[in-house]
Amino acid sequence: xxxxxxxxxxxxxxxxxxxxxxxxxxxxxxxxxxxxxxxxxxxxxxxxxxxxxxxxxxxxxxxxxxxxxxxxxxxxxxxxxxxxxxxxxxxxxxxxxxxxxxxxxxxxxxxxxxxxxxxxxxxxxxxxxxxxxxxxxxxxxxxxxxxx
Numbered sequence: 850x851x852x853x854x855x856x857x858x859x860x861x862x863x864x865x866x867x868x869x870x871x872x873x874x875x876x877x878x879x880x881x882x883x884x885x886x887x888x889x890x891x892x893x894x895x896x897x898x899x900x901x902x903x904x905x906x907x908x909x910x911x912x913x914x915x916x917x918x919x920x921x922x923x924x925x926x927x928x929x930x931x932x933x934x935x936x937x938x939x940x941x942x943x944x945x946x947x948x949x950x951x952x953x954x955x956x957x958x959x960x961x962x963x964x965x966x967x968x969x970x971x972x973x974x975x976x977x978x979x980x981x982x983x984x985x986x987x988x989x990x991x992x993x994x995x996x997x
Contacts, residue, residue: 855922855949872967873922880916881926881952884937887974888913888946894929894957900936905944908978917947925951962989 859871873879885891888909892899917923929937931953941948963969972981 870967877920877922878916879922879924880913881924882913883955883974884925884927884929888925888978889940894933897933897936900929900933901940903940906978910944910946912978912980914945914947917949923948926955927951927953928955928957929953 858873858877860874861871862869882888885893885903887906889903889905890899892903913923925937925941925948927937934951934953937951961971963971
């Protein structure tokens with residue numbers, strides 16, 4: 850799927866006659882997936898020569914390609930820099946990952962707290978990629994008096 854194909858999936862939204870940012874249809878997810886330590890060995894940016902030989906996590910490859918084939922959007926969101934893009938794309942292609950794009954330069958260090966006007970769901974990788982399951986957890990939210 851090309852970028853223009855993703856654009857075709859987006860649904861226009863208006864409020865009070867004004868256009869808002871478009872959304873994906875119900876059931877289609879925008880997956881933002883880390884690379885190092887999530888789909889392969891954890892390689893620090895300071896050792897880019899290891900990026901070409903990182904061991905792939907087979908369950909990640911199978912699961913992500915399945916999601917891609919189901920029509921979901923797959924983007925890698927990585928702390929690797931633009932200088933690492935060529936190595937990263939070569940490695941992803943070599944291992945057969947299907948994806949739509951990459952966002953480089955994610956802040957390093959973890960402990961992310963993403964704030965957005967769209968629904969954001971976060972899943973911490975703990976050593977195994979599978980289909981996602983429902984689990985009730987406590988999250989922090991803004992006190993907007995709408996605790997849903």
